Amino acid sequence: MPARPIVRLGHPALRTPARPLTPDQVGTPELQALVDDMIESMREARGVGLAAPQVGEELQLFVYEASTPPDREQPIPLRVVINPMITPQSGELVYDWEGCLSIPDLRGLVPRHPAVRVQGLDREGKALDFVVEGFEARIVQHEFDHLNAVVFLDRMRDLRSLAFIDEWERYSGEGEDLDDTAVG
Numbered sequence: 701m702p703a704r705p706i707v708r709l710g711h712p713a714l715r716t717p718a719r720p721l722t723p724d725q726v727g728t729p730e731l732q733a734l735v736d737d738m739i740e741s742m743r744e745a746r747g748v749g750l751a752a753p754q755v756g757e758e759l760q761l762f763v764y765e766a767s768t769p770p771d772r773e774q775p776i777p778l779r780v781v782i783n784p785m786i787t788p789q790s791g792e793l794v795y796d797w798e799g800c801l802s803i804p805d806l807r808g809l810v811p812r813h814p815a816v817r818v819q820g821l822d823r824e825g826k827a828l829d830f831v832v833e834g835f836e837a838r839i840v841q842h843e844f845d846h847l848n849a850v851v852f853l854d855r856m857r858d859l860r861s862l863a864f865i866d867e868w869e870r871y872s873g874e875g876e877d878l879d880d881t882a883v884g
């Protein structure tokens with residue numbers, strides 16, 4: 701059993717905009733326990749990201765980590781982001797495969813900004829301000845969407861690329877390595 705069960709599409713938390721955490725909430729034992737549980741649940745589910753609404757908590761908080769990102773990118777260390785603001789950097793939208801722990805077994809092509817600036821707080825309440833690109837930018841946009849009650853299906857421009865994992869691995873020609881997909 702994961703530390704916190706991951707809810708699936710149909711759970712109202714996935715379609716409710718998340719509330720920002722107040723300064724009083726950040727740093728409390730309850731918040732620290734939630735963060736630890738989310739990290740554990742993400743790792744157990746073999747995802748690269750997890751947002752609080754995915755464990756039924758309508759709070760502006762997500763975690764992400766990718767030990768083996770695609771295209772020989774550097775491993776992405778664990779990040780905890782609270783009350784994020786995302787600013788797209790210039791560049792054409794990039795299409796790549798995504799999946800979601802709350803929408804099991806499906807993969808689809810999703811356009812994302814190639815790079816985004818992330819501002820927010822870490823788990824101790826310290827200010828964060830950094831720019832991410834590539835796979836990490838895709839993860840961040842996927843998780844940020846969850847805080848706004850948006851899932852990757854909503855972002856797809858053409859639902860015809862939607863596929864179940866087994867068929868996707870067999871027919872898409874991209875299934876040799878499941879880690880190539882942003883699943884969050």
Ligand SMILES: [Zn+2]
Pocket residue numbers: 799800801802842846883884
């Ligand atoms: Zn997701």
